[in-house]
Amino acid sequence: MQFDSLQDFLAMGGYALYVWLSFGVSLLALLWVVVDSASTHKKLLRNAREEQARQARIAAARKAQALQSESQQTGS
Amino acid sequence: MNTLINGIFKRDMALAFRQRSELAQPLMFLLMVITLFPLGIGPGPVTLQKIGPGVIWIAAILSSLLAMERLFRDDFWDGSLEQYMLSGQSVAAIAAVKVLVHWLVSFLPLALFSPLLALFLNLTVDMYIALMLTLVLGTPLLSLVGAIAVGLTVGLQRGGVLLALLLIPVFIPLLIFATSAVDSAALQLPYRAQLAIIGAMLMLAMASAPFAIAYALKVSQN
Amino acid sequence: MWKWLHPYAKPERAYQLCVTLQPYFLWPGILCLIAGSIWGLAFAPQDYQQGDSFRIIYIHVPSAILSMSTYVAMAVAALVGIVWQWRTAFMAMIAMAPVGAVVTFIALFTGAAWGKPMWGTWWVWDARLTSELILLFLYLGVIALYGAFEDKQQAGKAAGVMALVGVVNVPIIHYSVEWWNTLHQGATISKFDKPSIAPEMLWPLLIALLGLALFIAAVTVMRMKNEIIRREYHRPWVKDLAARALGDDHAV
Numbered sequence: 001m002q003f004d005s006l007q008d009f010l011a012m013g014g015y016a017l018y019v020w021l022s023f024g025v026s027l028l029a030l031l032w033v034v035v036d037s038a039s040t041h042k043k044l045l046r047n048a049r050e051e052q053a054r055q056a057r058i059a060a061a062r063k064a065q066a067l068q069s070e071s072q073q074t075g076s
Numbered sequence: 077m078n079t080l081i082n083g084i085f086k087r088d089m090a091l092a093f094r095q096r097s098e099l100a101q102p103l104m105f106l107l108m109v110i111t112l113f114p115l116g117i118g119p120g121p122v123t124l125q126k127i128g129p130g131v132i133w134i135a136a137i138l139s140s141l142l143a144m145e146r147l148f149r150d151d152f153w154d155g156s157l158e159q160y161m162l163s164g165q166s167v168a169a170i171a172a173v174k175v176l177v178h179w180l181v182s183f184l185p186l187a188l189f190s191p192l193l194a195l196f197l198n199l200t201v202d203m204y205i206a207l208m209l210t211l212v213l214g215t216p217l218l219s220l221v222g223a224i225a226v227g228l229t230v231g232l233q234r235g236g237v238l239l240a241l242l243l244i245p246v247f248i249p250l251l252i253f254a255t256s257a258v259d260s261a262a263l264q265l266p267y268r269a270q271l272a273i274i275g276a277m278l279m280l281a282m283a284s285a286p287f288a289i290a291y292a293l294k295v296s297q298n
Numbered sequence: 299m300w301k302w303l304h305p306y307a308k309p310e311r312a313y314q315l316c317v318t319l320q321p322y323f324l325w326p327g328i329l330c331l332i333a334g335s336i337w338g339l340a341f342a343p344q345d346y347q348q349g350d351s352f353r354i355i356y357i358h359v360p361s362a363i364l365s366m367s368t369y370v371a372m373a374v375a376a377l378v379g380i381v382w383q384w385r386t387a388f389m390a391m392i393a394m395a396p397v398g399a400v401v402t403f404i405a406l407f408t409g410a411a412w413g414k415p416m417w418g419t420w421w422v423w424d425a426r427l428t429s430e431l432i433l434l435f436l437y438l439g440v441i442a443l444y445g446a447f448e449d450k451q452q453a454g455k456a457a458g459v460m461a462l463v464g465v466v467n468v469p470i471i472h473y474s475v476e477w478w479n480t481l482h483q484g485a486t487i488s489k490f491d492k493p494s495i496a497p498e499m500l501w502p503l504l505i506a507l508l509g510l511a512l513f514i515a516a517v518t519v520m521r522m523k524n525e526i527i528r529r530e531y532h533r534p535w536v537k538d539l540a541a542r543a544l545g546d547d548h549a550v
Binding site: 221224225228229232234238241242244245246248280288291292295296298 | 380428432435436438439442443446447449452455456459460462463464466
Binding site for chain 1: 414
Protein backbone atom coordinates (compact mmCIF):
# COMPACT_ATOMS: atom_id res chain seq x y z
CA MET A 1 0.00 0.00 0.00
CA GLN A 2 1.54 3.23 -1.12
CA PHE A 3 -0.53 5.45 1.14
CA ASP A 4 -0.38 5.79 4.92
CA SER A 5 -4.07 6.42 5.48
CA LEU A 6 -7.42 6.68 3.74
CA GLN A 7 -7.10 10.48 3.82
CA ASP A 8 -3.79 10.26 1.97
CA PHE A 9 -5.29 7.86 -0.55
CA LEU A 10 -8.18 10.20 -1.29
CA ALA A 11 -5.89 13.22 -1.44
CA MET A 12 -3.63 11.57 -4.04
CA GLY A 13 -0.68 13.78 -3.09
CA GLY A 14 -2.61 16.93 -3.91
CA TYR A 15 -3.79 15.73 -7.31
CA ALA A 16 -7.11 14.45 -6.00
CA LEU A 17 -9.24 16.50 -8.39
CA TYR A 18 -7.50 15.24 -11.52
CA VAL A 19 -7.15 11.60 -10.54
CA TRP A 20 -10.68 11.15 -9.21
CA LEU A 21 -12.20 13.20 -12.03
CA SER A 22 -10.46 10.94 -14.55
CA PHE A 23 -11.40 7.66 -12.91
CA GLY A 24 -14.90 8.89 -12.11
CA VAL A 25 -15.79 10.11 -15.58
CA SER A 26 -14.28 6.99 -17.17
CA LEU A 27 -16.25 4.74 -14.85
CA LEU A 28 -19.46 6.63 -15.64
CA ALA A 29 -18.82 6.45 -19.38
CA LEU A 30 -18.14 2.71 -19.32
CA LEU A 31 -21.15 2.09 -17.09
CA TRP A 32 -23.35 4.13 -19.38
CA VAL A 33 -22.36 2.22 -22.49
CA VAL A 34 -22.92 -1.20 -20.93
CA VAL A 35 -26.22 -0.25 -19.28
CA ASP A 36 -27.46 1.29 -22.52
CA SER A 37 -26.62 -1.88 -24.45
CA ALA A 38 -28.36 -4.14 -21.91
CA SER A 39 -31.49 -2.01 -21.64
CA THR A 40 -31.77 -1.68 -25.44
CA HIS A 41 -31.60 -5.44 -25.62
CA LYS A 42 -34.52 -5.84 -23.21
CA LYS A 43 -36.49 -3.15 -25.04
CA LEU A 44 -35.96 -4.81 -28.43
CA LEU A 45 -37.11 -8.18 -27.18
CA ARG A 46 -40.11 -6.61 -25.50
CA ASN A 47 -41.02 -4.81 -28.72
CA ALA A 48 -40.65 -8.05 -30.65
CA ARG A 49 -42.99 -9.81 -28.22
CA GLU A 50 -45.57 -7.01 -28.37
CA GLU A 51 -45.38 -6.96 -32.15
CA GLN A 52 -45.90 -10.72 -32.22
CA ALA A 53 -48.86 -10.46 -29.85
CA ARG A 54 -50.30 -7.70 -32.02
CA GLN A 55 -49.94 -9.80 -35.15
CA ALA A 56 -51.56 -12.73 -33.37
CA ARG A 57 -54.48 -10.52 -32.33
CA ILE A 58 -54.91 -9.22 -35.88
CA ALA A 59 -54.83 -12.77 -37.27
CA ALA A 60 -57.37 -13.97 -34.69
CA ALA A 61 -59.64 -11.03 -35.43
CA ARG A 62 -59.46 -11.69 -39.15
CA LYS A 63 -60.22 -15.34 -38.61
CA ALA A 64 -63.18 -14.52 -36.37
CA GLN A 65 -64.45 -12.06 -38.95
CA ALA A 66 -64.08 -14.64 -41.73
CA LEU A 67 -65.99 -17.26 -39.70
CA GLN A 68 -68.67 -14.72 -38.88
CA SER A 69 -69.21 -13.72 -42.51
CA GLU A 70 -69.18 -17.40 -43.48
CA SER A 71 -71.90 -18.27 -40.96
CA GLN A 72 -73.89 -15.21 -42.08
CA GLN A 73 -73.72 -16.42 -45.65
CA THR A 74 -74.77 -19.99 -44.88
CA GLY A 75 -77.38 -18.74 -42.42
CA SER A 76 -79.16 -16.46 -44.91
CA MET B 77 -13.70 3.70 -73.90
CA ASN B 78 -11.89 6.82 -75.04
CA THR B 79 -14.99 8.13 -76.79
CA LEU B 80 -16.97 7.89 -73.59
CA ILE B 81 -14.25 9.55 -71.51
CA ASN B 82 -13.83 12.36 -74.02
CA GLY B 83 -17.56 12.74 -74.25
CA ILE B 84 -18.00 13.01 -70.50
CA PHE B 85 -15.10 15.47 -70.31
CA LYS B 86 -16.63 17.75 -72.93
CA ARG B 87 -20.13 17.39 -71.52
CA ASP B 88 -19.15 18.22 -67.95
CA MET B 89 -17.01 21.16 -69.01
CA ALA B 90 -19.84 22.52 -71.13
CA LEU B 91 -22.35 22.06 -68.32
CA ALA B 92 -20.04 23.72 -65.82
CA PHE B 93 -19.56 26.80 -67.96
CA ARG B 94 -23.23 26.95 -68.79
CA GLN B 95 -24.05 27.23 -65.11
CA ARG B 96 -21.51 29.95 -64.55
CA SER B 97 -23.21 31.24 -61.45
CA GLU B 98 -22.90 27.87 -59.78
CA LEU B 99 -19.20 28.01 -60.52
CA ALA B 100 -18.75 31.52 -59.29
CA GLN B 101 -20.48 31.01 -55.96
CA PRO B 102 -17.81 28.89 -54.24
CA LEU B 103 -15.21 31.36 -55.46
CA MET B 104 -17.12 34.31 -54.05
CA PHE B 105 -17.54 32.34 -50.82
CA LEU B 106 -13.79 31.85 -50.71
CA LEU B 107 -13.11 35.53 -51.20
CA MET B 108 -15.67 36.61 -48.65
CA VAL B 109 -14.54 34.16 -45.98
CA ILE B 110 -10.97 35.31 -46.37
CA THR B 111 -12.15 38.91 -46.08
CA LEU B 112 -13.84 38.03 -42.79
CA PHE B 113 -10.55 37.28 -41.09
CA PRO B 114 -8.95 40.71 -41.22
CA LEU B 115 -12.33 42.16 -40.30
CA GLY B 116 -12.76 39.82 -37.37
CA ILE B 117 -9.21 39.56 -36.08
CA GLY B 118 -7.83 42.98 -36.92
CA PRO B 119 -5.87 44.23 -39.91
CA GLY B 120 -2.40 44.10 -38.35
CA PRO B 121 -0.12 42.89 -41.16
CA VAL B 122 2.05 40.75 -38.91
CA THR B 123 -0.94 38.81 -37.55
CA LEU B 124 -2.40 38.41 -41.02
CA GLN B 125 0.83 37.01 -42.36
CA LYS B 126 0.96 34.53 -39.51
CA ILE B 127 -2.56 33.25 -40.00
CA GLY B 128 -2.60 33.75 -43.77
CA PRO B 129 -1.65 30.25 -44.99
CA GLY B 130 -4.10 28.63 -42.59
CA VAL B 131 -6.89 31.00 -43.51
CA ILE B 132 -6.46 30.43 -47.22
CA TRP B 133 -6.33 26.67 -46.83
CA ILE B 134 -9.33 26.53 -44.51
CA ALA B 135 -11.30 28.75 -46.86
CA ALA B 136 -10.25 26.52 -49.78
CA ILE B 137 -11.41 23.40 -47.95
CA LEU B 138 -14.75 24.92 -46.94
CA SER B 139 -15.50 26.33 -50.38
CA SER B 140 -14.53 23.06 -52.05
CA LEU B 141 -16.95 21.23 -49.73
CA LEU B 142 -19.70 23.54 -50.97
CA ALA B 143 -18.74 23.09 -54.62
CA MET B 144 -18.36 19.34 -54.41
CA GLU B 145 -22.01 18.58 -53.94
CA ARG B 146 -22.76 19.27 -57.60
CA LEU B 147 -20.22 16.67 -58.70
CA PHE B 148 -22.70 13.82 -59.09
CA ARG B 149 -25.96 15.36 -57.97
CA ASP B 150 -27.47 16.44 -61.28
CA ASP B 151 -26.39 13.29 -63.08
CA PHE B 152 -27.77 11.14 -60.28
CA TRP B 153 -31.19 12.75 -60.25
CA ASP B 154 -31.70 12.88 -64.01
CA GLY B 155 -30.57 9.29 -64.51
CA SER B 156 -27.49 9.87 -66.64
CA LEU B 157 -25.26 8.49 -63.89
CA GLU B 158 -27.19 5.26 -64.01
CA GLN B 159 -26.70 5.18 -67.78
CA TYR B 160 -22.95 5.67 -67.38
CA MET B 161 -22.84 2.81 -64.92
CA LEU B 162 -24.90 0.54 -67.15
CA SER B 163 -22.75 1.33 -70.17
CA GLY B 164 -20.35 -1.45 -69.27
CA GLN B 165 -17.39 0.91 -69.26
CA SER B 166 -15.14 1.27 -66.25
CA VAL B 167 -17.00 3.31 -63.65
CA ALA B 168 -13.68 4.15 -62.03
CA ALA B 169 -12.49 5.83 -65.23
CA ILE B 170 -15.77 7.71 -65.55
CA ALA B 171 -15.47 8.86 -61.95
CA ALA B 172 -11.86 9.91 -62.52
CA VAL B 173 -12.71 12.09 -65.51
CA LYS B 174 -15.61 13.75 -63.70
CA VAL B 175 -13.32 14.53 -60.77
CA LEU B 176 -10.73 15.89 -63.20
CA VAL B 177 -13.25 18.28 -64.74
CA HIS B 178 -14.42 19.32 -61.29
CA TRP B 179 -10.87 20.01 -60.20
CA LEU B 180 -10.00 22.03 -63.30
CA VAL B 181 -13.13 24.07 -62.94
CA SER B 182 -12.62 24.80 -59.24
CA PHE B 183 -8.85 25.02 -59.02
CA LEU B 184 -8.07 27.29 -61.96
CA PRO B 185 -10.17 30.21 -60.65
CA LEU B 186 -8.56 29.71 -57.23
CA ALA B 187 -5.11 29.83 -58.82
CA LEU B 188 -6.10 32.97 -60.71
CA PHE B 189 -7.25 34.71 -57.55
CA SER B 190 -4.42 33.51 -55.35
CA PRO B 191 -2.18 36.55 -55.86
CA LEU B 192 -5.06 38.71 -54.64
CA LEU B 193 -5.55 36.49 -51.60
CA ALA B 194 -1.83 36.61 -50.86
CA LEU B 195 -2.02 40.39 -51.06
CA PHE B 196 -5.00 40.54 -48.69
CA LEU B 197 -3.20 38.48 -46.11
CA ASN B 198 0.21 40.05 -46.53
CA LEU B 199 2.07 36.91 -47.62
CA THR B 200 5.67 37.16 -48.81
CA VAL B 201 6.73 35.91 -52.23
CA ASP B 202 8.37 32.81 -50.72
CA MET B 203 5.19 32.04 -48.85
CA TYR B 204 3.14 32.56 -51.99
CA ILE B 205 5.28 30.11 -53.96
CA ALA B 206 4.96 27.53 -51.21
CA LEU B 207 1.22 28.17 -51.06
CA MET B 208 0.79 27.61 -54.78
CA LEU B 209 2.78 24.40 -54.64
CA THR B 210 0.64 23.09 -51.77
CA LEU B 211 -2.52 24.10 -53.61
CA VAL B 212 -1.44 22.37 -56.82
CA LEU B 213 -0.68 19.17 -54.94
CA GLY B 214 -3.42 19.40 -52.35
CA THR B 215 -6.55 20.52 -54.20
CA PRO B 216 -6.64 17.37 -56.40
CA LEU B 217 -6.49 15.43 -53.15
CA LEU B 218 -9.50 17.40 -51.89
CA SER B 219 -11.42 16.61 -55.08
CA LEU B 220 -10.49 12.92 -55.19
CA VAL B 221 -11.15 12.03 -51.57
CA GLY B 222 -14.12 14.39 -51.38
CA ALA B 223 -15.70 12.65 -54.35
CA ILE B 224 -15.80 9.39 -52.40
CA ALA B 225 -17.98 10.94 -49.71
CA VAL B 226 -20.03 12.80 -52.33
CA GLY B 227 -20.65 9.48 -54.08
CA LEU B 228 -21.86 7.93 -50.83
CA THR B 229 -24.23 10.78 -49.94
CA VAL B 230 -25.54 11.72 -53.39
CA GLY B 231 -28.81 9.85 -52.88
CA LEU B 232 -29.55 11.25 -49.45
CA GLN B 233 -32.13 13.99 -49.21
CA ARG B 234 -30.44 15.77 -46.35
CA GLY B 235 -26.83 15.60 -47.59
CA GLY B 236 -25.58 19.07 -46.66
CA VAL B 237 -23.72 19.25 -43.42
CA LEU B 238 -23.15 15.49 -43.26
CA LEU B 239 -20.74 15.78 -46.17
CA ALA B 240 -18.67 18.37 -44.36
CA LEU B 241 -18.74 16.36 -41.13
CA LEU B 242 -17.43 13.30 -42.95
CA LEU B 243 -14.72 15.06 -44.91
CA ILE B 244 -13.25 17.65 -42.56
CA PRO B 245 -11.52 15.08 -40.28
CA VAL B 246 -10.06 13.37 -43.35
CA PHE B 247 -8.68 16.67 -44.68
CA ILE B 248 -7.04 17.71 -41.43
CA PRO B 249 -3.66 16.01 -42.07
CA LEU B 250 -3.51 17.75 -45.47
CA LEU B 251 -4.27 21.08 -43.81
CA ILE B 252 -1.53 20.50 -41.23
CA PHE B 253 1.15 19.66 -43.78
CA ALA B 254 0.16 22.41 -46.22
CA THR B 255 0.21 25.17 -43.63
CA SER B 256 3.42 23.77 -42.15
CA ALA B 257 5.01 24.07 -45.59
CA VAL B 258 4.00 27.69 -46.01
CA ASP B 259 5.05 28.53 -42.45
CA SER B 260 8.46 26.99 -43.12
CA ALA B 261 8.72 29.08 -46.27
CA ALA B 262 8.01 32.16 -44.17
CA LEU B 263 10.99 31.29 -41.99
CA GLN B 264 13.19 30.60 -45.04
CA LEU B 265 13.32 26.91 -44.08
CA PRO B 266 13.09 24.02 -46.55
CA TYR B 267 9.65 22.52 -47.02
CA ARG B 268 10.32 19.68 -49.42
CA ALA B 269 9.33 17.11 -46.79
CA GLN B 270 5.84 18.51 -46.36
CA LEU B 271 5.36 18.67 -50.13
CA ALA B 272 6.61 15.11 -50.43
CA ILE B 273 4.08 13.86 -47.89
CA ILE B 274 1.24 15.71 -49.61
CA GLY B 275 2.48 14.29 -52.90
CA ALA B 276 2.48 10.79 -51.44
CA MET B 277 -1.08 11.21 -50.20
CA LEU B 278 -2.03 12.47 -53.65
CA MET B 279 -0.45 9.43 -55.31
CA LEU B 280 -2.34 7.13 -52.99
CA ALA B 281 -5.58 8.97 -53.73
CA MET B 282 -5.00 8.92 -57.49
CA ALA B 283 -4.43 5.19 -57.38
CA SER B 284 -7.31 4.17 -55.14
CA ALA B 285 -9.95 6.92 -55.04
CA PRO B 286 -11.49 6.24 -58.50
CA PHE B 287 -12.29 2.69 -57.43
CA ALA B 288 -13.65 3.83 -54.09
CA ILE B 289 -15.77 6.45 -55.88
CA ALA B 290 -17.07 3.79 -58.29
CA TYR B 291 -18.02 1.58 -55.35
CA ALA B 292 -19.65 4.52 -53.56
CA LEU B 293 -21.76 5.31 -56.64
CA LYS B 294 -22.78 1.68 -56.86
CA VAL B 295 -23.90 1.76 -53.23
CA SER B 296 -25.93 4.92 -53.84
CA GLN B 297 -27.60 3.51 -56.92
CA ASN B 298 -28.44 0.39 -54.94
CA MET C 299 -8.23 -21.61 -43.84
CA TRP C 300 -11.08 -19.36 -42.81
CA LYS C 301 -13.80 -21.94 -43.42
CA TRP C 302 -14.59 -22.13 -39.72
CA LEU C 303 -15.77 -18.49 -39.89
CA HIS C 304 -18.27 -19.09 -42.69
CA PRO C 305 -21.25 -20.15 -40.53
CA TYR C 306 -21.09 -16.75 -38.81
CA ALA C 307 -22.12 -14.97 -41.98
CA LYS C 308 -25.62 -16.01 -40.97
CA PRO C 309 -27.11 -13.67 -38.39
CA GLU C 310 -28.63 -16.47 -36.34
CA ARG C 311 -25.31 -18.28 -35.89
CA ALA C 312 -23.55 -14.99 -35.20
CA TYR C 313 -26.14 -14.23 -32.51
CA GLN C 314 -25.50 -17.58 -30.84
CA LEU C 315 -21.77 -16.93 -30.93
CA CYS C 316 -22.31 -13.52 -29.27
CA VAL C 317 -24.40 -15.13 -26.55
CA THR C 318 -21.70 -17.72 -25.89
CA LEU C 319 -18.85 -15.23 -25.86
CA GLN C 320 -20.49 -12.50 -23.80
CA PRO C 321 -19.85 -13.85 -20.29
CA TYR C 322 -16.26 -14.78 -21.17
CA PHE C 323 -15.59 -11.19 -22.21
CA LEU C 324 -17.67 -9.27 -19.70
CA TRP C 325 -16.79 -10.78 -16.32
CA PRO C 326 -13.03 -11.28 -16.77
CA GLY C 327 -12.98 -7.80 -18.34
CA ILE C 328 -14.67 -6.14 -15.38
CA LEU C 329 -12.46 -8.12 -13.00
CA CYS C 330 -9.25 -7.08 -14.73
CA LEU C 331 -10.40 -3.45 -14.92
CA ILE C 332 -11.13 -3.38 -11.19
CA ALA C 333 -7.90 -5.22 -10.33
CA GLY C 334 -5.80 -3.01 -12.59
CA SER C 335 -7.40 0.18 -11.26
CA ILE C 336 -6.99 -0.74 -7.59
CA TRP C 337 -3.43 -1.93 -8.12
CA GLY C 338 -2.61 1.24 -10.01
CA LEU C 339 -4.37 3.59 -7.63
CA ALA C 340 -3.25 2.12 -4.32
CA PHE C 341 -0.31 -0.23 -4.75
CA ALA C 342 1.85 0.97 -7.61
CA PRO C 343 4.69 3.31 -6.66
CA GLN C 344 4.53 7.04 -7.25
CA ASP C 345 6.32 8.59 -10.18
CA TYR C 346 9.34 10.53 -8.93
CA GLN C 347 8.50 13.51 -11.14
CA GLN C 348 4.72 13.55 -11.32
CA GLY C 349 3.75 12.13 -7.97
CA ASP C 350 0.34 10.57 -7.72
CA SER C 351 -1.16 12.35 -10.74
CA PHE C 352 0.63 9.84 -12.94
CA ARG C 353 -1.83 7.16 -11.78
CA ILE C 354 -4.17 8.47 -14.47
CA ILE C 355 -1.94 6.47 -16.86
CA TYR C 356 -3.82 3.34 -15.85
CA ILE C 357 -6.92 4.48 -17.72
CA HIS C 358 -5.43 6.97 -20.15
CA VAL C 359 -2.95 4.67 -21.91
CA PRO C 360 -5.25 1.63 -22.25
CA SER C 361 -8.07 3.82 -23.57
CA ALA C 362 -5.77 5.61 -26.03
CA ILE C 363 -4.34 2.35 -27.38
CA LEU C 364 -7.73 0.66 -27.60
CA SER C 365 -9.43 3.65 -29.20
CA MET C 366 -7.12 3.14 -32.16
CA SER C 367 -7.29 -0.65 -32.26
CA THR C 368 -11.09 -0.58 -32.08
CA TYR C 369 -11.11 1.71 -35.11
CA VAL C 370 -8.84 -0.68 -36.98
CA ALA C 371 -11.08 -3.61 -35.99
CA MET C 372 -14.06 -1.64 -37.25
CA ALA C 373 -12.28 -1.03 -40.56
CA VAL C 374 -11.45 -4.74 -40.86
CA ALA C 375 -15.12 -5.60 -40.29
CA ALA C 376 -16.04 -3.04 -42.96
CA LEU C 377 -13.57 -4.60 -45.38
CA VAL C 378 -14.96 -8.09 -44.74
CA GLY C 379 -18.46 -6.77 -45.30
CA ILE C 380 -17.60 -5.01 -48.53
CA VAL C 381 -15.45 -7.74 -50.06
CA TRP C 382 -17.39 -10.82 -48.93
CA GLN C 383 -20.82 -9.19 -48.65
CA TRP C 384 -21.42 -10.41 -45.10
CA ARG C 385 -24.26 -8.62 -43.36
CA THR C 386 -22.94 -9.75 -39.99
CA ALA C 387 -19.64 -8.00 -40.68
CA PHE C 388 -21.45 -4.66 -41.08
CA MET C 389 -23.41 -5.39 -37.92
CA ALA C 390 -20.15 -5.97 -36.06
CA MET C 391 -18.76 -2.73 -37.50
CA ILE C 392 -21.66 -0.58 -36.34
CA ALA C 393 -21.65 -2.36 -32.95
CA MET C 394 -18.04 -1.33 -32.38
CA ALA C 395 -18.45 2.32 -33.42
CA PRO C 396 -20.19 3.77 -30.32
CA VAL C 397 -17.96 1.79 -27.95
CA GLY C 398 -14.86 3.03 -29.74
CA ALA C 399 -16.17 6.59 -29.62
CA VAL C 400 -16.74 6.38 -25.84
CA VAL C 401 -13.25 4.96 -25.28
CA THR C 402 -11.78 7.74 -27.44
CA PHE C 403 -13.67 10.27 -25.33
CA ILE C 404 -12.23 8.67 -22.18
CA ALA C 405 -8.72 8.93 -23.64
CA LEU C 406 -9.24 12.62 -24.46
CA PHE C 407 -10.81 13.45 -21.10
CA THR C 408 -8.23 11.63 -19.00
CA GLY C 409 -5.50 13.10 -21.18
CA ALA C 410 -6.80 16.59 -20.47
CA ALA C 411 -7.18 15.87 -16.73
CA TRP C 412 -3.60 14.56 -16.69
CA GLY C 413 -2.32 17.45 -18.76
CA LYS C 414 -3.51 20.10 -16.35
CA PRO C 415 -1.22 19.15 -13.45
CA MET C 416 1.58 18.04 -15.82
CA TRP C 417 1.73 20.84 -18.38
CA GLY C 418 -0.37 23.50 -16.66
CA THR C 419 -3.13 23.48 -19.26
CA TRP C 420 -6.29 21.45 -19.86
CA TRP C 421 -5.83 21.40 -23.61
CA VAL C 422 -2.95 21.84 -26.00
CA TRP C 423 -2.97 21.33 -29.76
CA ASP C 424 -0.11 18.94 -30.00
CA ALA C 425 -0.03 16.14 -32.57
CA ARG C 426 -1.16 13.25 -30.39
CA LEU C 427 -4.11 14.98 -28.70
CA THR C 428 -5.19 16.54 -31.99
CA SER C 429 -5.12 13.23 -33.82
CA GLU C 430 -7.13 11.57 -31.05
CA LEU C 431 -9.75 14.30 -31.40
CA ILE C 432 -9.85 13.67 -35.15
CA LEU C 433 -10.31 9.97 -34.40
CA LEU C 434 -13.37 10.85 -32.31
CA PHE C 435 -14.76 12.84 -35.25
CA LEU C 436 -14.15 9.88 -37.55
CA TYR C 437 -16.10 7.57 -35.24
CA LEU C 438 -18.96 10.07 -35.05
CA GLY C 439 -18.90 10.41 -38.85
CA VAL C 440 -19.28 6.65 -39.33
CA ILE C 441 -22.16 6.58 -36.85
CA ALA C 442 -23.85 9.59 -38.47
CA LEU C 443 -23.52 8.20 -42.01
CA TYR C 444 -24.95 4.82 -40.96
CA GLY C 445 -27.90 6.57 -39.35
CA ALA C 446 -28.62 8.67 -42.46
CA PHE C 447 -29.68 5.69 -44.58
CA GLU C 448 -33.04 3.95 -44.29
CA ASP C 449 -31.83 0.77 -45.93
CA LYS C 450 -29.37 -0.62 -43.42
CA GLN C 451 -27.57 -2.80 -45.93
CA GLN C 452 -26.78 0.34 -47.94
CA ALA C 453 -25.95 2.11 -44.69
CA GLY C 454 -23.42 -0.57 -43.77
CA LYS C 455 -21.62 -0.30 -47.11
CA ALA C 456 -21.53 3.50 -47.03
CA ALA C 457 -20.32 3.68 -43.44
CA GLY C 458 -17.83 0.94 -44.26
CA VAL C 459 -16.27 2.99 -47.05
CA MET C 460 -15.87 5.99 -44.71
CA ALA C 461 -14.38 3.76 -42.01
CA LEU C 462 -11.79 2.53 -44.52
CA VAL C 463 -11.01 6.06 -45.70
CA GLY C 464 -10.55 7.12 -42.08
CA VAL C 465 -8.32 4.20 -41.20
CA VAL C 466 -5.49 5.91 -43.05
CA ASN C 467 -5.58 8.41 -40.17
CA VAL C 468 -4.70 5.77 -37.59
CA PRO C 469 -1.03 5.30 -38.59
CA ILE C 470 -0.69 9.09 -38.77
CA ILE C 471 -1.72 9.26 -35.12
CA HIS C 472 0.68 6.52 -34.18
CA TYR C 473 3.69 8.02 -35.92
CA SER C 474 2.87 11.64 -35.21
CA VAL C 475 4.82 11.51 -31.98
CA GLU C 476 7.90 10.53 -33.94
CA TRP C 477 7.31 13.03 -36.72
CA TRP C 478 6.73 16.09 -34.67
CA ASN C 479 8.61 17.26 -31.59
CA THR C 480 5.75 17.83 -29.26
CA LEU C 481 4.70 18.16 -25.72
CA HIS C 482 3.35 14.62 -25.44
CA GLN C 483 5.84 12.07 -24.15
CA GLY C 484 7.00 9.19 -26.33
CA ALA C 485 5.38 5.76 -26.43
CA THR C 486 5.59 3.98 -23.09
CA ILE C 487 5.18 0.46 -24.45
CA SER C 488 6.81 -0.63 -27.68
CA LYS C 489 7.10 -4.03 -29.30
CA PHE C 490 10.81 -3.82 -29.85
CA ASP C 491 12.33 -1.77 -27.07
CA LYS C 492 12.28 -2.48 -23.39
CA PRO C 493 9.46 -0.44 -21.91
CA SER C 494 10.68 2.80 -20.42
CA ILE C 495 8.59 2.16 -17.33
CA ALA C 496 9.33 0.26 -14.12
CA PRO C 497 7.89 -3.28 -13.84
CA GLU C 498 5.86 -2.43 -10.71
CA MET C 499 4.13 0.20 -12.79
CA LEU C 500 3.94 -1.91 -15.94
CA TRP C 501 1.92 -4.82 -14.59
CA PRO C 502 -1.18 -2.92 -13.46
CA LEU C 503 -1.04 -1.10 -16.80
CA LEU C 504 -1.08 -4.37 -18.76
CA ILE C 505 -3.89 -5.75 -16.62
CA ALA C 506 -5.95 -2.60 -17.11
CA LEU C 507 -5.25 -2.83 -20.85
CA LEU C 508 -6.44 -6.44 -20.97
CA GLY C 509 -9.48 -5.58 -18.87
CA LEU C 510 -10.52 -2.70 -21.08
CA ALA C 511 -9.98 -4.78 -24.23
CA LEU C 512 -12.22 -7.56 -22.88
CA PHE C 513 -14.79 -4.99 -21.77
CA ILE C 514 -14.88 -3.39 -25.22
CA ALA C 515 -15.30 -6.84 -26.75
CA ALA C 516 -18.14 -7.60 -24.33
CA VAL C 517 -20.04 -4.40 -25.09
CA THR C 518 -19.45 -4.91 -28.84
CA VAL C 519 -20.94 -8.37 -28.57
CA MET C 520 -23.94 -6.98 -26.67
CA ARG C 521 -24.53 -4.26 -29.24
CA MET C 522 -24.08 -6.71 -32.09
CA LYS C 523 -26.84 -8.85 -30.60
CA ASN C 524 -29.08 -5.76 -30.59
CA GLU C 525 -28.26 -4.90 -34.19
CA ILE C 526 -28.95 -8.48 -35.28
CA ILE C 527 -32.34 -8.41 -33.58
CA ARG C 528 -33.19 -5.05 -35.18
CA ARG C 529 -32.31 -6.26 -38.66
CA GLU C 530 -33.81 -9.74 -38.35
CA TYR C 531 -36.97 -8.66 -36.53
CA HIS C 532 -39.37 -10.73 -38.60
CA ARG C 533 -37.50 -14.00 -38.59
CA PRO C 534 -38.99 -16.96 -36.72
CA TRP C 535 -35.89 -17.44 -34.61
CA VAL C 536 -36.15 -13.87 -33.29
CA LYS C 537 -39.81 -14.46 -32.49
CA ASP C 538 -38.89 -17.61 -30.56
CA LEU C 539 -36.15 -15.74 -28.76
CA ALA C 540 -38.50 -12.96 -27.70
CA ALA C 541 -41.15 -15.45 -26.56
CA ARG C 542 -38.60 -17.39 -24.50
CA ALA C 543 -37.43 -14.22 -22.85
CA LEU C 544 -40.93 -13.52 -21.53
CA GLY C 545 -40.84 -12.89 -17.82
CA ASP C 546 -37.15 -13.76 -17.72
CA ASP C 547 -35.03 -11.04 -16.13
CA HIS C 548 -31.81 -12.35 -17.59
CA ALA C 549 -32.99 -12.18 -21.18
CA VAL C 550 -30.63 -14.04 -23.44
